[in-house]
Amino acid sequence: MNYRFYTISSALMFITGLASAANNSAWNCEQTKNGEWTCLNQGPANAPEPPQPAQTVKTAPAEPANPAKPEIVAQPPAAVAPAPLQQSQKPELSKEPVKEAVKVVEKSGTEPQKLRVKVGENQMPEVEKVEPKTQVAAGGSRTQGWTCKAGDAKSGWDCNLVGADPRGEAHIVDENGVADVAGSLWFAPAFSHRQERDFQTLRAEFDRDPWQSCEVWGKRKPKIKATSKEARDAATTEINADFSEVFDGEVLNFAGNVDMNRADQHLVADKASYDTVAETLDAQGGVLYSEDQLAMSSETLSLNMGKDEARLRKAQFIVPQAPFRGSADVVYRDSKSLSRYNEAAFTSCAPGNQDWVVHAARLKINRESGQGSAKNAWLEFKGVPVLYTPYISFPTDNRRLSGFLAPTWGSTQRNGFDASLPFYWNIAPNFDDIVTPRYMSKRGEQIRNKFRYLTDMSRGTFAAEYMPHDQLANKARYSASLKDQTLWLPGLSSLLDLNYVSDKTYFNDLNNALGFQNTSYLPSTGMLTYARTGMYLSAAGYHYQSVDKTITDDLLPYDVLPRIGMNFSHAFDDFPLTLALDNQYSYFSHKTLVNGQRFNVAPSVSFPLESSEGFFIPKISALYSQYQLSNQTVAGLPSSISRTLPVFSVDSGIVFEKDMQISGTPYVNTLEPRLFYLYIPRKDQSNIPIFDTALFDTNFYSLFRENRFSGYDRIQDANQITLAASSRFIDSTTGLEPLKLTLGQILYFEDRTVDLFDRNNPTLRPFAQPQTSSTSNFIGELSGQVSRHLRYTTGAQWDPELNSLSRGQFALKYRMQPNQILNIGYRYRRANPQDVVQTVNQNNTTQVFSQTISQTDVSFRWPLFGEWFGLGRWQYSLNFDKTTESFIGIEKENCCWRFRVLGRRFINGANTIAFVDPSTKPETAFFVQLELKGLSSFGDHVDTFLQTNLDGYRKDNFFE
Structure with missing residues (x-):
């Protein structure tokens, strides 16, 4: 309830209670600081001794009384003491209706009997005896705690408890009350069952479970925003409690089911005292405190809400952002972001799981800097200590922090035992470096370094590796790479990707066996580009190094420096016309092969007619290439070559759709025929060197290419038409495509004579026979998604000339x-x-x-x-x-x-x-x-x- 309402209501009940007590001179009551009433059963001066103990009088509930007028129902003492109540006698009960039972405990003796009266909202007062402290005879003290002795075969253990339970749960102790700690402490749980229950309670304090979807640990978590100090100061503090007391309108005492809320802050305790001026809060007994970024439970809590300072003893805590949880003997919260823990243990495992736990004598967490540190820390996994360090610092979030990273190790047949220990150096917010010493038992030591940078214009890395002496290769080995991306101006950018290794087998030998050599060549590239709508300009250079011992120098790709490209295109909004112009200049160099310069111009115009039902796109292009050759290896060949070829193509297709049902399931069936015609006149190009050209692999999409060669060194001769069609079945309910069939084939009207034969290098590019077949391979592909988790793909190419299979593949993929x-x-x-x-x-x-x-x-x-x-x-x-x-x-x-x-x-x-x-x-x-x-x-x-x-x-x- 709201504190203001509770104060008024309690005051009314207090006044009513005093009025009732005034009519009975036998009661003299006063209220203590913790909100409890203490009453003395005071009678006339000549009254005899009170009656003998100890009887409890309970009245049965009747019709509800007026809650605004609670009454204390008890028989007041008379002028002459009544006869002592016997065990078999029943007390005289009041005939007045009461709301609920009232317990009265009397005690004989010469001293006045003290009674405690508890008053709660909408409740009758409850009166009970104040028990005196237990007196222990001199020399007869007993050990506090559980004492268990072995009983007989029927009764089992004979256990007695003296004082409060020291742990709150049963555990084995010897005759002297000492807990049995025999056995290995390594396998003892870090958190008791009671603490695990407390963690579950803390877990429920957050709107979202911190360990929700915890199997996917790397999943991006929503950032938890802390409530600002201004919002807390402006918020109203609401307090619910069974009993309350106010001193001078500043100090508030509460007892019994205390529940306090202010903004995001929530406190539950048995007792609490709140100073509204100093904004300090002290709580005892079953304390639970939570806010946006933290939840804690403890035996006692001292909190300065104005300064966000706190101290807890025997505490458990959960930090939801990480998330992690832990316990500590003492927790000091110095500010909203800084907290310290003594004798702490923490883990990121969800409550109920203690597979790994980190213990520390001292632990400090700074959420503002994102750093933590621990002294005398050790890690246990499955209850077994596996790692100890006298001091360690670590990040508490994804911010960078200098220090050693986790080591890596493995064993390979090529290198033997292989171990690395990276060290991360956070130089500046936009610079860092990773230095990695590496040891291979068969080869020796290696040092690796990776430097990263980030500026307003650029980002990149510089990496280098060096091995002074490879014991197997008997030589020094090294590598280096530089990667950089820079945005100079809007639309103007550069790219650098430079790489070098000391020898061809560097990656095969020194890469970790989990790595891959995914290419036979190590490329180095530099490129400067400028792009805007309808225009693309570029200047680039390429260099290749062989990293495959089977590749000789003759088969190394050409170095290209420079390569300059200028591409323009424009499409008209109100007229189906597209104009394009592709220009490129390249200079090719090679150690053993012919060198040359190539200039290529390719203007084109197309008339695209497109709609949702189909398309029709005629296109006319002109390809002009000019070559200037040097360092020719074959005499008699021209050093200047030019080539001009027109290209005409028409690409067309149409889409038919039909709704249908199969076994009661609605489907959309499509039929999509497609025709592609291509004409390029024949021209002998064998005098042109092969600089950067290769033959495309044959697949369904290659049926619609204007050139079956990559690059500009070969332009195919063509007079052909492609006949193709696709059909799909789409489930109208789920959107899945359980069946897709594509078929296609090229019909040739003339033989093809252009191939990769190169007169400048006849050994490497031998002459091939003209292709005289009237059709290409017949290509078919079948694919589909049977369900959300199962997909299949299959395809084949049939060679009609050889009457055999040329290509084939099958793949079945299941994903859950x-x-x-x-x-x-x-x-x-x-x-x-x-x-x-x-x-x-x-x-x-x-x-x-x-x-x-x-x-x-x-x-x-x-x-x-x-x-x-x-x-x-x-x-x-x-x-x-x-x-x-x-x-x-x-x-x-x-x-x-x-x-x-x-x-x-x-x-x-x-x-x-x-x-x-x-x-x-x-x-x-x-x-x-x-x-x-x-x-x-x-x-x-x-x-x-x-x-x-x-x-x-x-x-x-x-x-x-």
Whole structure:
């Protein structure tokens, strides 16, 4: 109830009670500071001794009395004392109606009998005896607490309690009352059952459960905003209590079910005293205090509400933002953001779970700076101490803090035991650095450094690694990289991505076995771009370094410096016309091959007619290229070459829709035929070097390309039409697409003679026979989403000329994120004669060939039992006749921690090069990761590896 209302009501009850007592001279009552009434049963001077004890008189409830006029119903003493009440006698009861029972306890003796009268709102006063303190005979003191003796076989334990229960719950003590602490303290719970119950009570103080969806620990949590001091000062304090007392209108005493509220602050206690001037609050007995960013319970509480200072003893607390919870013998809150804890224990586990707990003799948390520190701290996991430190500092939120990060370790067949200990240096709000010493038992020591910066214009990183002496390679090894993004002006930006390694096998040897060599070349790029509506200008440079020992210098890509592009486009709003102009200048350089400059101009005009029912887009382009060559390796070839080719295309399609029902389920069925015609005249281009051009892979979308070659060095000859169609079945109820079928094929009206043959490099680009088939591969794809969790995809390409399968794939994907993932797939790709791969055999001679790919792939993450999950992958190459990639592991995860064990067996580089020597032996690696959620992660970064290798696996923070 509101305090003001309660004061008025209590005053009325107090006045009424005095009036009733005045009519009875036998009662002399006064009110104590804690709101209780003490009455002396005072009679006439010649009255005899009071009656003998000790009888309780209870009146049965009758009709409700007027709550505004409570009465004390008891038989007043007469002039002559009545005869003592015997055990078998019943007292005389008042005939007046009362609201509820009143208990009267009398006591004999020469001293006046003290009675305590309790008055509550809308209640009759309750009178009870004030028990005297228990007197203990001299020399006969007894031990306080539980004393248990072994009883007989029938009665079991014989236990007696002297004084208050020291713990509030039963526990074993010896004959002297000492608790039995035999056994290992390591496996004793950090929080008792009573404390866990208190945590559940504190948990309910927040509008939102701090551990809601705690399995997804990385999920972005809503920030909890603290109520301002101004809002608290302006708020009215409401107090509910059974008893109250006011001194001078400033000091308020409350007792019995005290419940106080002010803004976001809430206090529950047995007793409380509040000074309105000093804004101080003292509370005792079952104290619970909560606000927006904190909830605490304790035996006693001293709180300065004006300064947000507090002191608690035997306290439990919950900080919801992290979230974490803990206990402490003493808690000092020095301000709204700073708190100190003595003999503290805390964890981020939800109440009821104590899998890991950090203990500290002294703990300090500063929410304003986002930092915490602890002295004499030790970590226990499953009740077993695993780590101790005399001092540690740590962040309490996502703000950066200098210090050591969690170590990583693992074991690989290539490097042996591999351990790293990163040190994070928070240089400035926009600069930081990570220095990582690394030790590999088979190779030696390595130092890594990663510097990050962020300015108003730029952001980037500079990383470097250095190994003074590789014991296996017997040489020094190093690498460096620089990545930078800068916005100079609106629309004007630059990009730098520069990389260098000391040798070709650097990544294969020194990358962690959880990492991947995902390319045969290490690119370095620099680019400056300017973009605005209808215009795009760029200037760039490219350099490539081989990181694959099977790649010779002849097959290295060309360096490009510079490459300047100018692209313009404009679409008219009121007329179906689009104009475009693509210009590009490039200079190509190579150590062993012909060099050259290329200038390309490609104007185009199209007439797009589009609507929701279909489209019709004719387009005319002109391609002009000019080459200036140098360092030619073949005599007799021209050094200046020009090429001009017109390109004409028409792309058209239409969409038909039909509503239908299948087995009572409504569907929308679509039919989408599409025609694409392309004409490019034939022109011999074999004198033009291949600088940056390759053949696109064949798929359904390649049926609609204007050029089947990437780059400008080859423009295909074409007189062809593509016939294609798609059909979909869409569930009108769920929006799912359980079936999608696409079919397509190109019909050729002429033979194709343009290929990748290069007269400047006839060994690397051999001559190929003209393609005389009248049709392309027949391409079909079938896919669909059976349910929210199950999807399938399959596709095939049939070669009508060879009457055989050219491409094929199948994939079945089941997703019940984040716990259930299953992928089953197969991929087939027949060797293409125009695919060129170079290796060096034992005689150091160059071999050029193409290889068929036939590969199965199965991966999963699946619940096993309880909170345990199994995960793994098996990728088997049928053409290599061996497993190219496999790993198997188990993972346990709950709201408190995650544990992973992973074993990997793989062929290094099998997924990035087209040929693997049959004698290549697979490598093995073993990794362990323990993540204490909300604290740190120990071991290697297995989650990053799984995100790359287990299709569908995502880090926790992906599921928002």
